[in-house]
Amino acid sequence: MNAAKLVFTPLSYIGWGALKELLPEVEKYGPKKILVVTDPMLAKIGLTDKITGPLEEQGYSVTLYTEVVPEPPVEVGEKLVSFTREGGFDMVIGVGGGSALDLTKLASVLAVHEGPVTDYLNLTGTRAVERKGLPKILIPTTSGTGSEVTNISVLSLETTKDVVTHDNLLADVAIIDPALTLSVPPKVTAATGIDALTHAVEAYISVNASPTTDGLALQAIRLIARSLRRAVENGNDEQARIDMSNGSYIAGLAFFNAGVAGVHALAYPLGGQFHISHGESNAVLLPYVMGYIRKSCVTRMGDILNALGGNSAFLSDEEASYRCVEELKRLVNDVGIPNTLSGFDVPESALESLTQDGVKQKRILARSPLPLLEDDIRNIYQSAFEGA
Template identity: 70%
Template sequence: MTVSKLIFTPLSYTGWGSLKHLVPETMKYKPGKILIVTDPVLVSLGIVSRVIDPLEQKGISVTIYADIVPEPPLETGEKLVQFTREGHFDMVIGIGGGSALDLAKLAAVLAGHEGNVASYLNLTGTNQITKKGLPKILIPTTSGTGSEVTNIAVLSLESTKDVVTHDYLLADAAIVDAELTVSLPAKVTAATGVDALTHAIEAYVSVNANPATDGLALQAIRLISSAIRTAVLDGSSRQARIDMSYGSYIAGLAFFNAGVAGVHALAYPLGGQFHLAHGDSNAVLLPYVMGYIRESCEKRMVDIFIALGGDIANLSEDEASRKCVQELKQLVRDVGIPNTIAEFGIPEAALPKLTEDGVKQKRLLNRSPLPLGKEDIYAIYNAAYHGRLIEPQANTSAK
């Protein structure tokens, strides 16, 4: 029997209004000086003040660092880590989407290490993380990345992305309060929501999937697929926001332990080369990757179709798995995300370079139930460019 290793964030508070646990949780560490890593938009919206005000009332000195951007480049991480080292903080709190949370993790851990951030990157770094660093609390304001429960910080490079990863990057506490997502714009709700759905789907078909992650992944698919259209159309819907929040959270638990694969591997170059938002990159590629690998995980695709609300009565496994792919493509379209990479302004001439960088993502590709080589990756990008669902041909490297 295969042995599975399961890792979870030490402590999580979830549910509407769970932000009330921030101060008691923070006071356990008796910090005198806290660094808040966040998005400038959240500062302007007043959401960050909901974190800062009760902390300052306890006499804690709080410094806001909001010099971050979506899909943060390596240089942004380098600047933040240096700022944290020079500030001599006692704790880091990250509040925002995946970019803010990833950077908060990076700052908390690498502030206690020597060398630049680049030397700790997965693909090219040579330094090892050896210290836990500062205590950190992570508070997501989107329902998408699952960063609050993972040990990964993603950074954009010149033409692709890379990660810093170690269990020391895990939050000491995560606070997942759906109330903080109500002001999220429809476009961001859609992109981050499909990102979370992709986490769950890829975790379920991953070669590292196990019964524990399967349960989490399928429930995440149920919650997200039933709520995402409402959340996009009516962001004030409390139940839709709660379902999306829980769905994103447990999808994060699923993919952190089972891993993501081909969709994310091909999404990284889109973000790196064209600065396409990570959620949009995953969304536009999702049906094409899943359609391409369908036969390698047909029974699991049927399970996913059922979790999406599909009716398999009188359908064969082949038919149901094909309907699953069509449903994914329709869902992406329904929430307003383009179904082709051409619609994002990406030229066909870019496909070879995208393929070249996609092949490098071995950490992710190794989890795919269907091995994806260079020809396969090019075929998927080409399909996503032209909007045609395809399956492997006899002359591809997958056969």
């Protein structure tokens, strides 16, 4: 077994009221011109005022950029990068879900590099992110992506997704305040929550899992399993929001260090071709991918079953792994996400192009405990379509 490389950055503040750490952290950098990156919804509901208000009161020059869109296409990234390059900023603060945080990371590093974003994409790009970029502080407002602790920026292409990835994209500071998630609507709470769950589950069965990431992944699964349904039912349930913030953060640390696998590889084409949100794409595929690879990791599936609140004690490994898949499907169903691709109006005729794009995600597929080749990917999409 190889030695594990583990990266646990950035400096993080996590817990109710953690946002009060923003000013002291900004002060350390003494910025002259701060760019705050967010999406229009968060500006509209006044959530961004909680960030820009105190900064402006302290006399900082703050520019609010609100042109982030969910699952941002590469063109939206290009626009923000140009804006950042031209604006002479010396700090970027990302406020929002994974879409805003990913673009903040991208803008931070590409502000000090030349050329278009496409040059830096993982699948087709030719250039590496060589410099660290502007100081970046990330403040998540959803409990899902873990983007505040990863070195990835995900961008939507015409039919799939790709990433810009390098440790230079890691934030300098992450501030995770569950109070900022109270306003997340139920549908987004459900999708982002299952995204976080998928990070933890895939980190636990990844070929790169280590004892450290195992502990993180199982704790994330426990927190999410006990609180996701409650957070969806009642967005003002503070304890549920606290659990989800912690679960998402911990799952982020787990998957950043162990990697995600088949579910994410197959979810990217689904998001790219049908504009299904990242969380929902993962959610609909999670039980089918886990059902397909089950035999390669039955003992670990038993552990996941226990973390989900089940009990594998009197079950054979085989039975526990079946039960684990059922529990995952039940959770997805309970939070109101369709359990089949047809539930998202994906036609059967699309399964072949999904398969062809899925095969391209070699970097991610490499972490699957069961190698997933073209026929396997086709079979999984087919069963997710049929619900079988």
